[in-house]
Amino acid sequence: GLRTSEIHAKRPDWQLFRDGCPNGESPQQIGARADCVVNRVRAIKGNVLIFSSGHFLRVLAARWLGLEPGAGKFFMLSTASLSALTYEHELSHPAIQFWNTTRHVSD
Template identity: 60%
Template sequence: MNVFVIRHGETEWSLSGQHTGTTDIPLTDSGRRQAERMRPVLARHTFALVLVSPMQRARETCDLVGLGAAAIGDPGLIEWNYGEYEGHTPQQIQAKRPGWLIFRDGCPGGETPSQVGARVDQVVTRVRAAKGDVALFAHGHVLRVLAARWIGLPPRAGQHFLLNTGTLSVLTYYHEVPAVRVWNGHAAD
């Protein structure tokens, strides 16, 4: 089994560095091109299951790679709820709360790392029950937690998995041990 983990393409807020959780914004033209570049790579595979965050930036990415018709919305893949930090950049947050780290501290009025981890664990259970390859379309922070949970690490370990927009990663198994095959790759990788 290979789990193709796709972070949506660029948005205006990912470009500016603003935390985009519940704000439902579209891809930029560049973000659409990022998604389209993944189409030939994903077209070489057959998927037993395609899950997508209900947010339009993830759905649009899924549609542009040609898997939208097969996709099932999964609220477990929605981005971290940033609460009071929604729309703020890391620099703005650090000015108010020096030393803040989302994977340790969570967000006031939003989600804690353990809450995101619990959501992601449900997605991982669903993925592991699939009979074949899976594609997941979602967002940066939630997918970083997913990578950590896939290999048995706590949600806070997501801090070690940097993830750019419009990227393709692959989770799999090494014998029976959950493993990361590719992380933060581009369609040409």
């Protein structure tokens, strides 16, 4: 793949969460994958642990809340951070319990 700087050299207005990766998935395709995960998690109705890449998790959080895949740009994630998606009282009210917590990582 290309580095961000290489993509910007060719396309100065490029934005990952709007345009996707060149020769890769579009934000809509990533959103569809995230929707599959959301549906599987909601069907379990219990605690689920998910490990994934940061960009996918950002889209997953957006889709969890019913936002467009591009809204993932608002959910910053640090390396080795922890986040918890939850519900407020019932399955029809998705929420974020905590996001991008790194307290468990020592310097």
